[in-house]
Amino acid sequence: MNKLYVRNGAIGAMTALLLVAAPSIAHANPAPGSGPVAGGTTVTLPAPEGVTFTELYAGGFHTMATGSDGNTYAWGWNEEGQLGIGDNSTANRVKLLPVPVAQPDGVKFTDIQLGGYHSLALGDDGNLYSWGQNDKGQLGTGGTASVNVPTKLAVPGNPSFTDISGGEYYSLALTDEGVAYGWGFNRTGQTGTGDAAQTVEVPTEVDTPEGVKFTQLSAGTHHSLGIASNGKAYGWGSNLGGALGNNSTVNSPTPVEVQLPLDVTFEMVDAGGQHSLALGSDGLVYAWGLSAMGQIGNGSQASSPVPVPVSLPAGKSIVAVAASGFHDTEDETRADDPAAGGYHSLAITEDGKTWAWGGNQNGQIGNGSVGGHVVSPVEVTLPAGVAFTSVAAGIFHSLALGSDGKSYGWGHNSFGQLALGGTTAVAVPTEMRIAPTVTGISFDGIAGTDLAQAEGGSWTVVTPAHAAGPVDVTVEWEQFGVAQEPVVYEGGFTYIADATVGVSDPTDAQVVEGATATFSVTVTGAPASLAQWIVSTDGGKTFEPIDPAWAVSVSGNVSTLAFPAELAHSGYLFSAMVWPEGSGPMMSGQAKLTVTPKDSGGEGPGTPGTKPPVTTPPGGGGLPATGTQAGWGAAALAVSLIALGAAGFGIRRVTRREA
Numbered sequence: 001m002n003k004l005y006v007r008n009g010a011i012g013a014m015t016a017l018l019l020v021a022a023p024s025i026a027h028a029n030p031a032p033g034s035g036p037v038a039g040g041t042t043v044t045l046p047a048p049e050g051v052t053f054t055e056l057y058a059g060g061f062h063t064m065a066t067g068s069d070g071n072t073y074a075w076g077w078n079e080e081g082q083l084g085i086g087d088n089s090t091a092n093r094v095k096l097l098p099v100p101v102a103q104p105d106g107v108k109f110t111d112i113q114l115g116g117y118h119s120l121a122l123g124d125d126g127n128l129y130s131w132g133q134n135d136k137g138q139l140g141t142g143g144t145a146s147v148n149v150p151t152k153l154a155v156p157g158n159p160s161f162t163d164i165s166g167g168e169y170y171s172l173a174l175t176d177e178g179v180a181y182g183w184g185f186n187r188t189g190q191t192g193t194g195d196a197a198q199t200v201e202v203p204t205e206v207d208t209p210e211g212v213k214f215t216q217l218s219a220g221t222h223h224s225l226g227i228a229s230n231g232k233a234y235g236w237g238s239n240l241g242g243a244l245g246n247n248s249t250v251n252s253p254t255p256v257e258v259q260l261p262l263d264v265t266f267e268m269v270d271a272g273g274q275h276s277l278a279l280g281s282d283g284l285v286y287a288w289g290l291s292a293m294g295q296i297g298n299g300s301q302a303s304s305p306v307p308v309p310v311s312l313p314a315g316k317s318i319v320a321v322a323a324s325g326f327h328d329t330e331d332e333t334r335a336d337d338p339a340a341g342g343y344h345s346l347a348i349t350e351d352g353k354t355w356a357w358g359g360n361q362n363g364q365i366g367n368g369s370v371g372g373h374v375v376s377p378v379e380v381t382l383p384a385g386v387a388f389t390s391v392a393a394g395i396f397h398s399l400a401l402g403s404d405g406k407s408y409g410w411g412h413n414s415f416g417q418l419a420l421g422g423t424t425a426v427a428v429p430t431e432m433r434i435a436p437t438v439t440g441i442s443f444d445g446i447a448g449t450d451l452a453q454a455e456g457g458s459w460t461v462v463t464p465a466h467a468a469g470p471v472d473v474t475v476e477w478e479q480f481g482v483a484q485e486p487v488v489y490e491g492g493f494t495y496i497a498d499a500t501v502g503v504s505d506p507t508d509a510q511v512v513e514g515a516t517a518t519f520s521v522t523v524t525g526a527p528a529s530l531a532q533w534i535v536s537t538d539g540g541k542t543f544e545p546i547d548p549a550w551a552v553s554v555s556g557n558v559s560t561l562a563f564p565a566e567l568a569h570s571g572y573l574f575s576a577m578v579w580p581e582g583s584g585p586m587m588s589g590q591a592k593l594t595v596t597p598k599d600s601g602g603e604g605p606g607t608p609g610t611k612p613p614v615t616t617p618p619g620g621g622g623l624p625a626t627g628t629q630a631g632w633g634a635a636a637l638a639v640s641l642i643a644l645g646a647a648g649f650g651i652r653r654v655t656r657r658e659a
Helices: none
Strands: 005-008 013-016 034-036 042-045 053-058 062-067 072-077 094-100 109-114 118-123 128-132 147-152 161-166 170-175 180-185 199-205 214-219 223-228 233-237 252-257 266-271 275-280 285-289 304-309 318-323 344-349 354-359 373-379 388-393 397-402 407-411 426-431 437-443 449-453 459-462 469-479 487-496 509-512 516-524 532-536 551-555 558-564 573-578 591-596 637-643 652-658
Touching: 042 437, 042 469, 053 109, 053 388, 053 397, 062 109, 118 147, 118 161, 118 170, 170 199, 170 214, 223 266, 223 275, 233 266, 266 318, 275 318, 318 388, 344 388, 437 449, 437 459, 509 516, 516 573, 516 591, 558 573
Parallel strands: 034 487, 109 161, 161 214, 214 266, 509 591
Antiparallel strands: 005 013, 005 318, 042 459, 053 062, 062 072, 072 094, 109 118, 118 128, 128 147, 161 170, 170 180, 180 199, 214 223, 223 233, 233 252, 266 275, 275 285, 285 304, 318 344, 344 354, 354 373, 388 397, 397 407, 407 426, 437 469, 449 459, 469 487, 516 558, 532 573, 551 558, 573 591, 637 652
8 A cells, every 4th residue: 555646647547656856955155255354244055955855655653755865764663673774672663753774785775665564665676675573474584573674585586576565464566577476464365365374474476367467556454456457456355344346345365356437447546444545547536445434535434345436526637645554453353443543545636735534533634633534535734835746644644745845744643753853743734854954054163153044945144253265164964863964165255354445645746837747646445436636725724626627547546636737736735535434534645736937947747656555544533644744744733624515526625733
C-alpha cells in the first residue's frame, strides 16, 4: 500500500509521482558586499542549499523520504530497526527529525515502500533490500531475526524487480516480467503464494492465474491487490467486509478477480486496513470492503463487497489517492475496532484540493477536527497558497508534498513521525521541520548580531566592527537538527575605512593685467565638483561667491578657477570650500592674487600650483581654515558665517575677526 500514483494526461496511465525539487537558492554573494569599519551594516545572505524531499512514504509509525540529494531519510518509531540507521538501541528508539538511512555503499534507492514495522527498497543495482521487524519473515531473509540496516535479498534466479509494496507484516514485489512475489505473514493468505503456512520466510512466487502478468501490486494489512496486463484487477488474502471486491467475504490464498464496474478498468489500486481503493479509467475513485469508520467514503458505514464510487465532487478528475493500510494488530477479526487504525483515505483532485474520509482518531483527516469518523470526503485544510501534489497515509497519520516544495504532516505524532521536532499531534497539515536553519554568521571569525530569517527564506545579520579590507563571511547552519558543513564566502565582505574629506590650499598667483589668473585645489574624500570657490575683496575679513562669469573646471579630483585678471583684482584672496558629510563646512587656505600693470615691467603670470591637501578630523566645529598662509594661523582666527545670498551655491559669507 501507500505507493502514490498520479494520472498522466489524457491517456489515463498511472505513474509513480516524483515531485521535482524546488530550485536550490544559489550561493549569491552577501549584499551589500561592503560597509564601514565601524560595523552596523545589515547584510542579506541566501539560505544554505539544504536537502528537500521529493517523495514521502508512510509506515505504521515511521516515515521515510527520498531527498533531493538522492539519499533516503527516515524518522519516527525505530524499535525494530525500521529506520535503517544501524542503531535501534533505547537511545535511538525514536527519531523526531530525519536521519540518513544507511544505504549500501554505491547504491541509491529508486523506490521505497514501508510496512507496519519494516521497510523495503529497490536499489539502482536491481536488487531488493529490506530491514526492520522480521518476526513473521516479512524481510524475506530466510529467518526471523530483525535487522537495523538495509539488507540485500537473495532471490533464486536473480530476477529484476520493478515494484514493491509493504504490508503490515508481509511484503510483495514485482519483476520486470510481471511475476509477483510474496513473503511474510500469511495467516489469511495475503502473500498469495497458496502456501498454507502462517509465515513465508523467503520471496515466493504468487500463485497467479494462467497467463496473468501483473503491472502493479499493493499490500494492505491482511489483503493484497494487483492490476494485470489483461486489464483485470485481482485480490487475495483476507476478505473481511468484502475487501477483495469479488462480491464475497471468503478469504482467498490466491488471486481472485475483482468485480469491476461496467465498462471501467482500474489504473491503480491501493490496499488499506481492510478496505480497498482504486482509480477508474472513468476518472472516478472506487472503494470497497469494510466501512465501519466510513473508510470507503460513500456516505455509509455499510461494507461493500464490490467497488462503489467514492462521494467526491462531480466533474473533478482525481490525480492521486492513498489508503491507510495498517491496523496495528495481527488479528484481522479486529478490523472494525477503532483503536486498531487503518481506516482513513486521502485523494487529490485536479483543482488542487485534497480530500479525506474515514477514521479521525488523531486528526488524520486534516480539517482541524479530532475524533470520530467521516463517512464522506471533506476538504483537508491546506496551507495558504499551497496545493498538495502527493499524499501518503500511515496508521493514524497523513503526509503530503506541497506545491511550494515543502513537506507537511498531520495526525498522530507520538513517535515523531510528522518530523515536527516533537511528539504533539496536529489536526491540520503542518510544515515539517526540515528546512536549513542558520545558527550564526561571522565576519573573519567575529560573530555578527541580530541574526534573523527574512521573508523568502534569506537571512540577515548586522556586521561587527573590523579593520579595513576584505574578509571571509562564514555561515554556520544545521538541518534535521544536525550541524552541517559551513558555507564560506571568501572575501565576501569588504570593510571600508572612513574617508576623511580634505581640500588642499591654492597657491598665490602673480599675473600681468589682462592675463588669465588660475587657482587650483585638490579635493580628497569627496567629488571635486563639490568644491565651491569664494573670494575676499577686503583682505580676508569677509568672503563671497566668485563672479559667475569666471570659469571653474574639474579634472579628476582637481578643481581649477580661471578668469581674466584686472588691476582691481590685485590683493584679492581666493579660497575653496567643501562640506564633509556629518560635519560643518571646511575652507581651504587663502591664495593672494597680485596683478601688475602691463607697462610696469612685472614678472608676468606666475605658475599656479597646489599645496598638499590638509584635512580636518571629523567633529571640528565652525568653518576651519586649513591653510598655513602667513598671518592666517588658526590660533589667531575666529570665523563666523553670514548669509551671502548666492543663488545655487548654498554657501555662506565667511567673516574674519581679529583675535
